[in-house]
Amino acid sequence: MTAAVSTELRAVPAERENGERRRSNYLAKAYPLWYYLPAGLLFLVFFAIPTFASFFFSLTRWSLFDWEFIGFENFRQFLSEPQLIGSLRNTVVYAFLTSGAKVVLGMGLGLLLTSQIRARGLLRSLVFFPVLVSTIGVGVMFTTMMHPTDGLINTALAVVGIEGPKWLADPQLALISVALVDIWKGVGLATVIYMAGIVAVPAEYYEAARVDGAGAWPTFRSITLPLIRPATFTVITLSLIGGLRSFDLIWAMTSGGPGFASDVIASVVYKQYQAGFYGLSTAGNVVMFLVVMLIVVPLNYFMRKAEVDQ
Template sequence: MTALTAPSSAAPAAGRSRGRPGRSYLHRTYPLWYYIPAGVLFLVFFVVPTLASFFFSLTRWSLFDWEFIGLDNYIQFLTEPQMIGSLRNTVVYAVLTSGAKVVLGMALGLLLTTQIRARGLLRSMVFFPVIVSTIGVGIMFTTMMHPTDGLINATLGVIGIEGPKWLANPQLALISVAFVDIWKGVGLATVIYMAGITAIPTEYYEAARVDGSSAFSSFWHITLPLARPATFTVILLSLIGGLRSFDLIWAMTKGGPGFASDVIASVVYKQYQAGFYGLSTAGNVVMFVVVMAIVLPLNVLMRKAEVDR
């Protein structure tokens, strides 16, 4: 009887030993399944549109037809009369807005992490412009910056100062829009700096006070170095936003007066409005390349500086 039952007892054991590799494989791979939804979304909403943009930038296309023309769109876009000016304006706008957000964000972050009165209210006031519609902000400041009826020049007139034509002067239009962008975006930079500053251990400041360090010395030797990750984040986000900026500029000046405040994005939109869809697609690719050419090396340098520290 023992000989008859032995095979039956051995069979399940063999089955279990054969089943273990399968269960082990599933156990090893099932966490990867959670990447599938994100991977599908990334493929559908980023990879496919990006590849399609590169392809259609090489064509003359409409909604119903397309014709392959090679690099003609890029040549035409890069030889547009306003292209050099728009590229210069894009870089100036991005550098000005990102630099100001770093400086003001750091200053406001330091202020709003101290024990001051109405700190919660001040934090809300600083962050409030971030959540306001960009188009709404553009329309509001366009009205306020009107050369004769605007609130800003009317206020300056009360104290005897003749206000400039903020948006009608080619020398001031881009800078005026940049100031509005800074006002709207500095709240986000402030929140990032507040998070970075509050993460610094208080023991460092206590040790500095015991050693007799001044407030400026503590800021220079403790806050500034240890808040470097927040600074890098603000620089990258502000720079990318500035290089891609369109909505605020279009709402306030539409690239004018003339082409004085045109940036790459506004030139692309004008080409699209004129019906040159392939040309505008090539312009989008050019803007993508410009952003990547500036941001990626900067990101590498900042990461290297963080590691070296």
């Protein structure tokens, strides 16, 4: 009997030790997950909940104090808006125009500013400075500069005998004029991304190309361009998303005018919100979200696939 009691007394500490060991192993495995908790809470509060709320309220006629479920009526009404087709076309044109220009100019400036030129640091600061300036401030400044009669740009052109166009007053030029300002403001960020990609290319590749007698163009085509492809994909994705969602610069410069010539989806949504059609404007936001996803997700998939196959 004494032996049985002694065996039981030895088993109790052993079981307690095994339980503590299992608990310790569980805490050790769960410990890294706690680092995800703050980011997860921020994502839930500021993205997931507002996104699902937007999808829900797009199916309602709502105000600050009341709502009424009406199904897809908001979408039917929004998609039947006469200026929607024009705004959708303007959105796509604006996004691809600004994105393409930022890729080309950003790559060229990135190559220039990573070369051995004088005042390289000053030039880098000048190129990146517009990124730091308020978008509304840039819009107001260029609206004044592009005035058809008293603007600085047309006044300077008149000095050399050139009659300047009506930049923001001409329906054929308004959207392109705003796009040019957007390119000027955003090309600095594209340049920085390209500079980071270019300086990451191993110098041994360029040395081998020089030993083989390769010129500047073959070196760029065969070494630099393929190896900075991730930077190109990043610039395309960021600038395309920004262009599809663009609103503040367009609203500051033209408010969608003249007429509806420079209206984009975001400006149409804002006009509906100004008119008090909150459910309709929420449905428009959902439509804009779907347009961005339908363009960006497949494009991103094919770019990543091309990067893997490289």
